[in-house]
Amino acid sequence: MQTHHTSPTPRADALAGFNDPSFGDERESTIMLRGSLVGMQVTTYACFLTGLLLAAGGAGFFSALPIFAAAAGGQTISWYCSKHGVSYWELFERANRGRRWTHLTIAILITATWIGVLAFHLVTGSPLVPVSPMLGTDDPGETLIEAIAGALAGLAAVAIVAKLVAGRVRRHEADAPDEE
Amino acid sequence: MTDTSTVTGGLRAVRKAAGLTQAQLAGEVGVSRQTIIAIERGNYSPSVYLALRAARALDTTVEALFSPDGAPSTTR
Numbered sequence: 001m002q003t004h005h006t007s008p009t010p011r012a013d014a015l016a017g018f019n020d021p022s023f024g025d026e027r028e029s030t031i032m033l034r035g036s037l038v039g040m041q042v043t044t045y046a047c048f049l050t051g052l053l054l055a056a057g058g059a060g061f062f063s064a065l066p067i068f069a070a071a072a073g074g075q076t077i078s079w080y081c082s083k084h085g086v087s088y089w090e091l092f093e094r095a096n097r098g099r100r101w102t103h104l105t106i107a108i109l110i111t112a113t114w115i116g117v118l119a120f121h122l123v124t125g126s127p128l129v130p131v132s133p134m135l136g137t138d139d140p141g142e143t144l145i146e147a148i149a150g151a152l153a154g155l156a157a158v159a160i161v162a163k164l165v166a167g168r169v170r171r172h173e174a175d176a177p178d179e180e
Numbered sequence: 181m182t183d184t185s186t187v188t189g190g191l192r193a194v195r196k197a198a199g200l201t202q203a204q205l206a207g208e209v210g211v212s213r214q215t216i217i218a219i220e221r222g223n224y225s226p227s228v229y230l231a232l233r234a235a236r237a238l239d240t241t242v243e244a245l246f247s248p249d250g251a252p253s254t255t256r
Contacts, residue, residue, distance in 0.1 A: 025215050025230075026211070026215075026227050026229075027211070027212075027215040027224045027226075028212060028215065
């Protein structure tokens, strides 16, 4: 994506890679941006879900960390928009009622569930889903090694799938005939 | 937020008349072939810069290539 004017947020643009060739041409970059927004929304809910799972597993108030981390996305959007002279919150006020209520309902449900799970832990003294017995070990060193091995295996699997998918897409696009 | 109106017009006809394939035109104006396909189908409205580059590559005017949805395009 080419930006022809001096940006008030050059470091943020560099971080996002707006001027990188991977953003493609103007149509592709628009689709990339829209896809990124969808991705950010999914990531936000994934962070909420992680917080819930951590709370259920007995992480206590540490389970709030991913929920706070999820807020960083919205704050960054607001900051970026204001730097470019766009009021994010003013625009958000114009959101149609259905969209606003959907997001509000999900946020309330997740927060209520999170508080409920924490309250269960506080009242009963044990988490909703005791994780330690499931892992079968109390040795933190061994658990850490297993976690690292799992993360590496997951990363390898994601990299292989991404490479296969990208290869198929490239072949499909290269083989497609000229549309007449 | 999304402007759902599109521009359609004579890009395909002018490109064919110029003897260019979609891939060749894409190379000339610096976009992907999929973008040319999307424009010709009326699925994507190009920016002013891209429209000007396409017009220059095909040695014609922007008006000859694009017109607002529904309006007939003018030819030079």
